[in-house]
Amino acid sequence: MLVSDLIQKCKANDRKAQLQLYNKYCDGMYCVAFRFLKNAxxxxxxxxxGFINAFAKLHQFTGEVTFGAWLKRIVINKSLDMIKAKKATLIPLNEEVMGKVDDDNDWNVADGVTVDHIKKTISELPERYExxxxxxxxxxxxxxxIxxxxxITEVASRTLVHRGKKKLQQHLKTLNYGTGY
Structure with missing residues (x-):
């Protein structure tokens, strides 16, 4: 059954369709949440x-993006809410100090570095960059x-991503016994 058909049935509170939609996306959404929360x-x-919120707000789903992308955004927001609740205090960003940063897309890593290795290294960075x-x-x-x-503002996002990339690159170089790429 097509996702659009399942969504229509879910909007009519069809529990069987909700279960089918849940089964279709639960593994992927769990992985997304786990990347943020690091706790099963x-x-x-x-x-x-995230699924409960999605089913409650399904009438707001317009189809401008795929259902998976829409649901992923909900799960990410829920994960971040849980992190914020645990931390209870966030470090405010002073944009005046950060200034504007250009996107630095010109950086490389060694051929042997895997996506899993990068994910692990990102998880070891300070939360403001992670x-x-x-x-x-x-x-x-x-x-x-983001x-x-x-x-946060787009300027803050650019700054944090830029600085995070630099820290990530430094960590990856250090793990590669100090050799450059």
């Missing part, structure tokens, strides 16, 4: 709550989307 129980909770980098490099969001998700 919390990732499962974020994924479940989440913008994950959203940018792993999830594929642009700076406007600014909306993290509730």
């Amino acid at each position: 129980f919390e990732a499962e909770e974020a994924m479940h709550e 989440y913008p980098l994950m959203l940018f490099l792993i999830e594929g969001y642009d700076h406007q989307e 600014s909306e998700i993290l509730q």
Whole structure:
């Protein structure tokens, strides 16, 4: 059955269709939540709550993006909400100090570095860099989307991604026994 047909049935509160939609996307959404939360129980909770929110707000789904992308955004937001709730305090960003940063897309890593290795290294960075980098490099969001998700400005997103890339590159070089790329 097509996703669009399942969505229409879900909008009519068809529980069987909701289960089918859940089964289709649950594994992927769990992985997304786990990348942020790094805890199986919390990732499962974020994924479940994301689905509950999605089914409750299904009438808002316009189809401008795929259902998977729409749901992914909900799960990411739920994961970030859980992180914020645990931290209870966020470090405010002083944009005047950060200034404007150009996107630096001209950087390379060694051929032997895998995506899993990069994900692991990103998770070891300070939180202020970790989440913008994950959203940018792993999830594929642009700076406007990142600014909306993290509730920061686009300038802050660009700055954090830029600085995060530099830190990531330094970590990867260090792990490669100090050799350059």
